[in-house]
Each structure stands twice: as structure tokens, then as C-alpha cells.
Amino acid sequence: MRWLAARIVISGAMLGWLLHRINLGTIVDNLLHASLEWVLWANLLTVPVIVLVSWKWQILLRAAGVREPLGRLIRMNLIGGFYSLILPGEETGQLAKGVILARHSKGDAVAASIVVDEILGTISIFTIALAALAVTHPFPLRMVIASAIGAMLALFLLLLAGAIDPRLGGLLRRLSGGLLRLLRLRRLESWLAPFWDRLAACRQPGPLCAAFAITVAAHLVANLSVLGTMRAVGAQVAFVDICWVVAAISALVTIPITVSGFGVREGANVIILGQLGVAGSQALAVSLLAFAIGFVWSLPGAVLQFGLRSRQPAREAVQIPVSDDVHLALP
Numbered sequence: 001m002r003w004l005a006a007r008i009v010i011s012g013a014m015l016g017w018l019l020h021r022i023n024l025g026t027i028v029d030n031l032l033h034a035s036l037e038w039v040l041w042a043n044l045l046t047v048p049v050i051v052l053v054s055w056k057w058q059i060l061l062r063a064a065g066v067r068e069p070l071g072r073l074i075r076m077n078l079i080g081g082f083y084s085l086i087l088p089g090e091e092t093g094q095l096a097k098g099v100i101l102a103r104h105s106k107g108d109a110v111a112a113s114i115v116v117d118e119i120l121g122t123i124s125i126f127t128i129a130l131a132a133l134a135v136t137h138p139f140p141l142r143m144v145i146a147s148a149i150g151a152m153l154a155l156f157l158l159l160l161a162g163a164i165d166p167r168l169g170g171l172l173r174r175l176s177g178g179l180l181r182l183l184r185l186r187r188l189e190s191w192l193a194p195f196w197d198r199l200a201a202c203r204q205p206g207p208l209c210a211a212f213a214i215t216v217a218a219h220l221v222a223n224l225s226v227l228g229t230m231r232a233v234g235a236q237v238a239f240v241d242i243c244w245v246v247a248a249i250s251a252l253v254t255i256p257i258t259v260s261g262f263g264v265r266e267g268a269n270v271i272i273l274g275q276l277g278v279a280g281s282q283a284l285a286v287s288l289l290a291f292a293i294g295f296v297w298s299l300p301g302a303v304l305q306f307g308l309r310s311r312q313p314a315r316e317a318v319q320i321p322v323s324d325d326v327h328l329a330l331p
Contacts (some may be wrong), residue, residue, distance in 0.1 A: 014263025017231040018270060022280040030285035034232040039289065042228030045221055046297050050077055051123075052218035056211045060116055063207035064109035068101070074305050076101050082301030085294060094118065100305075119160045119209070124215040127248030128223075132240045139275045145248055152251060164208065222246070229289040235282045237273065245272055265291075 019027075054073040061068050076097040084093030093132035094114055102110045126149050133146045162168040223242050231236050237245070249268045266287045272285040 011262040014267055018109055018263075018266055018280075018284060022284055023329060027284050027288075030233045030281055031288065034096075034285070034289065038228045038232035042225045042232065042289070043293055043296060045225035045228065046293060049218050049222045049225070050074060050297070052221065053077060056120075056214040056218070057113060057117055059207050059211050059214070060113040061109060063204050064106075064107045064112050066106050066113075066158070068105065072101075075312065078297070078301035079305045080301070081294065082298040082305060098279075100137035100315040113319070116163055116208075118161075118214050119156055119163060120208070120215050123160060124212060125219050125247045125250060126150075126156070128216065128219055129244040132243035136238070136240050138300065141272075141275055145244065145272075149244070149247060149251070152294045153182050219246075226286075227287050229293070230278075232289060233282050234287045235273065235278045235286055241276055248272055300314075310314060 012083040013022065051070075053076065054070055054077050057073050057077070058068060058070055061073075079100060080093035080097030083091070083096035087093070087096070094117075096111050098114045129149050130153065133142060134150070136142075162172045220243075223239065223246055226242050227237075227239055228245055230242070249265060249272060252268045253265050255264060266284055269283045270280045273286070274280065278286075
């Protein structure tokens, strides 16, 4: 509870500092005169993103041995978006949707699929960012940002290797088991055993490559949505720059010091977009518009969570003897 209170204070302090530096009237004026056509475009592009990430999750679940209908996974992602908005931390939505799905599915398979999903998603967004930084025009913090993103990409590639390589996976399992025994958490070690087994099932190259390709497509479409929010307030930022800006801000927002990234996200927008010549009031308006779009799409998640909820039991995946590159779960 104290940590939550501290996060609220930090979020409030950072937002207060930004509003002290940037004229509130200018921010409001940017929002009031935002182009409705661009705002609508940014909103509509959220639809294919949700479908794509749900399809990707379906493929990873199938690889872990569980078949789920695409419609249910879309509902789970909407619910996850709702919890990401109201709970501290950006990743709480992933945890929430996993817990809810695990109630009527195989918890170990759900956990394994979400872990691999998160790793692939992070690798995807950082890979796109480095490619964009390589071709964009020079700016003062270019090398610093590229180095930080490159280091994080290397870390997540190592995590992916640990998840899919049998030797590294076995090493991670032994290290975690030793640590848990040292901490006298043997029950947790035995509880995690099925998770490690399911994680091993996600090593099939076909589903992994398909999931990664879908993740790249989803991030590119999401970046187009961000382009819409920027154009709505008159921020003229090239699409190639948006590809690395989104990655840099996303990395900063995951730092668990504020409530749902409030304060960090707005400050990062002002500082990073300032490198591209965007005024602070415009950058803050972009951040608030992006939050508003997230809020709009969290409402269906709230309705689904507290209203209609599917109770259809999960089904075991049917293993089809085909080559790895076509082992997909089509909607």
C-alpha cells in the first residue's frame, strides 16, 4: 500500500512539474483544436492491432498445447487493457488477462505463452526502433538512445534463447530451482515445474517465427495510430522517427515508479519529441490523446470483465503432423 501511495505521489509530482513548465492553456488549446479525422483514424487503427496480438497469442497457446478461439483471446486482451489502465504498472494487464484465462484453461500453458509473447513483443519493438534509428537523420541523443535500446534488445534476445534453447533453458531451470531451495520455497519450485515443461513446448520454430512476424505487423500498425495522434495536434514527425520514439517511451514507461506510467510517459514525450523539434505543449497533447484512446478501448474490457464473461472450457490442441513452418492456429 505504501508503494502504491509512493507511485501516486511520484506521478503527481512529475505531472505537476510538467504543467509548471508548459502553459496549461496552450495544451488545452491543442486538444480542443485537434483534427477529429486524425483522432478517429488513430482510434480505428487500434482494431487491427488488437486482432493481430490476439492471433499471435492464439498461435503461442497452440504451441503450448491449448486451443482457444480467437474471439475469447480478443476479449482477454480488451480486459487486459482495462486492468493496465486502472492498476499500477503497464504489465499488470498481461498478468490480469493471464489469471482470468487460466481459470478455465491450463495455467502453466497460459503463463508460458505470455512469457514468450512478452519477450517476442519487446524484441520486435526494439528491432524496429534500431532499424529506424539507423536511417533517420542525426540528432543530439541519437547514439545514447540507440545504445540503450541495443542493450535492452540484447538482454531480451538472451531471455528468448533461454526460453527456446534446451541447454540454456535447462540451465535457467536449475538456477531458479537452486535459488528457490536456498530461499526454502520448495513448494514454489514444484509448482513451477509444469510451467517449465510448457515453456519447452514453445520451442517450435514455426509458431515462433509466425508470432514474431505478426508482432512486427502489429507494432507497425500501432505506430501508424501514433502518427494519427501526432498529426491531430499538428506535430510533424516522420513515421520512421515514430518507430523509435514509441520504443524509447515504452521502455521508460515500464519503470515501476508511477501509476500506469503517468508522469514518466508525459515527461518522456516532452523530452524525446523535443529532440525532433516538437513543442512541449504539442508533445504533452500527443501523450494525453494516446491515453484517451487507450481509455476508450479499455471501456469494452470493463464491460466484458464485469458483464458478459465466457465460460466455455478450453480444449487441448490437436497436433497436426505438418512441417514446423505451417504449424499455426488460424482463426
